[in-house]
Amino acid sequence: MLVPDGVFDAFAWCDSTTLEWRRPEGRWDSSSLDQAENPSGMAFVMHEGAGDFLPRELARLHAFGYRLTDEWALAPYAIDDATDLLFEKRAVPTETLWLAADGLRALVWGLHDWAHFHNHGPFEERAWTELQCDASALAWLWINRAEIPQFDDDEWERARVAILEIAESRFEEEKKAFDANSLSRDSLLRIAAKTAGS
Numbered sequence: 001m002l003v004p005d006g007v008f009d010a011f012a013w014c015d016s017t018t019l020e021w022r023r024p025e026g027r028w029d030s031s032s033l034d035q036a037e038n039p040s041g042m043a044f045v046m047h048e049g050a051g052d053f054l055p056r057e058l059a060r061l062h063a064f065g066y067r068l069t070d071e072w073a074l075a076p077y078a079i080d081d082a083t084d085l086l087f088e089k090r091a092v093p094t095e096t097l098w099l100a101a102d103g104l105r106a107l108v109w110g111l112h113d114w115a116h117f118h119n120h121g122p123f124e125e126r127a128w129t130e131l132q133c134d135a136s137a138l139a140w141l142w143i144n145r146a147e148i149p150q151f152d153d154d155e156w157e158r159a160r161v162a163i164l165e166i167a168e169s170r171f172e173e174e175k176k177a178f179d180a181n182s183l184s185r186d187s188l189l190r191i192a193a194k195t196a197g198s
Contacts, residue, residue, distance in 0.1 A: 002135055002182050003128040008121035013087055016118045019140075020098035021107065024065025028149040029103025033162040038113070042106035044074040044082070044097040051096045053089055055081050063100035073100075079113050080123065087120040107148065108159060111137035127170040127178075134163050135183060139192040160185065 001011055029041065043062040046054070051072065059066075059073035074082055074097065086093055093114065101107040115136035116129075123129055138160055145151050164183045171178035181187060 001132065003125070003132050007125045007128045007132070008119050010087060010120040012118060013120055014090075014092055014118050016093070016114065016136075018094050019111070019114050020094070021110070022066060022098065022100055023149075024102050027065060027102055029105070030150045030155075031103060031105060033105055033108055033159055033166075038076065038079070038109050039103070039105045041100075041102035042110050043076070043100045044110070044113070045100050046072045046074070046097055047095065050091070053085055053091070054078065054096075059100070063102075065102070066100060079116060083116045083120060083123075086117050093117040104148070104151070104155075104159070108137055108141060108163070111140050114140075127167070127174045127176060130170055131167050131182060134167050135188060135191060138163060138183065138188050139195050142188065142192040143196050157185065160188065 001008075040062070041064075043059060045059045045063060045066075045068070046052075046056065048071075051074070055075040055078035056072040057075045058068075059071040060068040062073050062076060085091070086096065097117075099107075099110045099114065101110045112130075112133045115133035119132065121129055138156075141148070141159060142156055145153070145156055160183065164180060167183060168178050168180065
């Protein structure tokens, strides 16, 4: 854990093993990560018969190119709600949701939100909470970089720097000191190695 005690009340309450990720055939957006908002083209789609306790909308309204019909997706505004409700119901995220992401921004922030779903907290320390999820997303991105279109070590480094700048700005907004080493290449590769080996 990168963050101080008390940021999470249930850190890693559920092991994160597998995230099913799908992308539309023949479409991939490799645009930059200069914004922290969840982009269009990203949706958490519910597995059949799962997630009926979550705020939801028809998946086909948010995820295009998947031939979705009546499937449900987590409502775009409901990431925080899902973090609370998955923990409350002890609903394992990988059994509840899969990620539709049609580009790098969508995939990165989807991985970031996936980390939220496995670590519950009061969200009173936003910068610290988001930092832990940033690190998880970058570690998972490194581990799976061979599966991502138009993505290599240099692209991962560009993603790391972009997220580092976003993380730093969060700490500045809260007038808190930020240690850039928490998202250094060496630190993240150690996390990735530990994650891949577990």
